[in-house]
Amino acid sequence: MLVRPKPGILDPQGQAVESSLRHLGFDVADARVGRLVEVQVATDDAAEARAQVERMCEQLLTNPLIETYSIELERV
Amino acid sequence: MTDLPPPLVTVVVFPGSNDDRDAELALRRLGAESVRVWHTDEALPRETAAVVLPGGFSYGDYLRCGAIARFSPIMRAVEAFAAGGGYVLGICNGFQILTEAGLLPGALRPNASLSFVCRDVPLVVERADTPFTSRCEPGRELTIPVKHGDGCWFADDELLAHLERTRQIGLRYAPGGNPNGAVADVAGVLNENGNVFGLMPHPEHAVDPLLGSADGALLLGSLVDAARLSLAAAV
Numbered sequence: 001m002l003v004r005p006k007p008g009i010l011d012p013q014g015q016a017v018e019s020s021l022r023h024l025g026f027d028v029a030d031a032r033v034g035r036l037v038e039v040q041v042a043t044d045d046a047a048e049a050r051a052q053v054e055r056m057c058e059q060l061l062t063n064p065l066i067e068t069y070s071i072e073l074e075r076v
Numbered sequence: 077m078t079d080l081p082p083p084l085v086t087v088v089v090f091p092g093s094n095d096d097r098d099a100e101l102a103l104r105r106l107g108a109e110s111v112r113v114w115h116t117d118e119a120l121p122r123e124t125a126a127v128v129l130p131g132g133f134s135y136g137d138y139l140r141c142g143a144i145a146r147f148s149p150i151m152r153a154v155e156a157f158a159a160g161g162g163y164v165l166g167i168c169n170g171f172q173i174l175t176e177a178g179l180l181p182g183a184l185r186p187n188a189s190l191s192f193v194c195r196d197v198p199l200v201v202e203r204a205d206t207p208f209t210s211r212c213e214p215g216r217e218l219t220i221p222v223k224h225g226d227g228c229w230f231a232d233d234e235l236l237a238h239l240e241r242t243r244q245i246g247l248r249y250a251p252g253g254n255p256n257g258a259v260a261d262v263a264g265v266l267n268e269n270g271n272v273f274g275l276m277p278h279p280e281h282a283v284d285p286l287l288g289s290a291d292g293a294l295l296l297g298s299l300v301d302a303a304r305l306s307l308a309a310a311v
């Protein structure tokens with residue numbers, strides 16, 4: 001799961017990273033810092049895995065007021 | 077009113093809470109009985125007349141502050157207590173837990189400065205007609221310390237406008253005194269029914285002039301008064 005601060009929300013961590021990148025000479029317009037959560041779920045069914053991970057995001061891993069999420073599935 | 081036993085204010089202790097003893101001490105000093113209960117308890121003591129969720133760093137502030145503590149077994153009892161009109165006060169981490177639990181509106185984000193702030197801040201009482209502020213007058217200025225890294229209260233424009241309309245902003249940082257970048261200088265918010273309140277400043281650290289301010293006693297004392305009145309009403 002990729003958890004991102006919603007657009008328009010003050011992201012001081014992103015601002016600090018952007019400022020550091022500029023000091024290093026990188027011409028960046030905007031930096032946002034989110035969170036990567038990796039979990040293994042015990043199912044072969046991609047739709048079932050996605051449904052489980054969505055429930056995890058909604059119940060615990062994100063706060064819908066301030067964050068959005070996207071899901072990537074990978075077979076291991 | 078003095079014939080009644082002191083009201084019981086229950087302080088919930090989560091793994092990582094660290095202001096629970098100060099809260100208990102302050103409440104006792106203000107005339108309440110107070111006990112601390114562990115977060116794995118499934119019920120509040122039966123005589124509970126108010127609940128305090130104290131400051132600290134529950135679950136190491138992992139994921140988001142308060143996000144994990146809200147699933148502690150005791151929180152179902154706290155939610156039921158609040159739903160029945162019981163008074164619930166969240167201080168700092170307790171405020172974060174109440175927003176994560178959906179008992180209070182908004183969310184608490186990292187301070188705009190990214191620095192931990194630990195100092196006295198000037199506050200203005202917006203609502204004096206609540207169980208948490210009744211010892212104050214509207215517009216009363218208070219000096220109470222904050223100590224947090226994630227105290228930047230956030231609500232989007234629509235939610236903020238709604239909360240202003242419904243008068244759920246109970247406490248603000250005085251102009252120029254906002255320590256964390258909170259939207260609209262919000263330091264404390266109420267739920268819709270006015271029986272749940274959360275704030276970032278620590279009233280339990282300001283109950284004696286020796287501590288630099290006794291203004292926190294006005295807030296905790298209001299809660300003790302309200303708890304006492306609820307006992308009297310139940311008799």
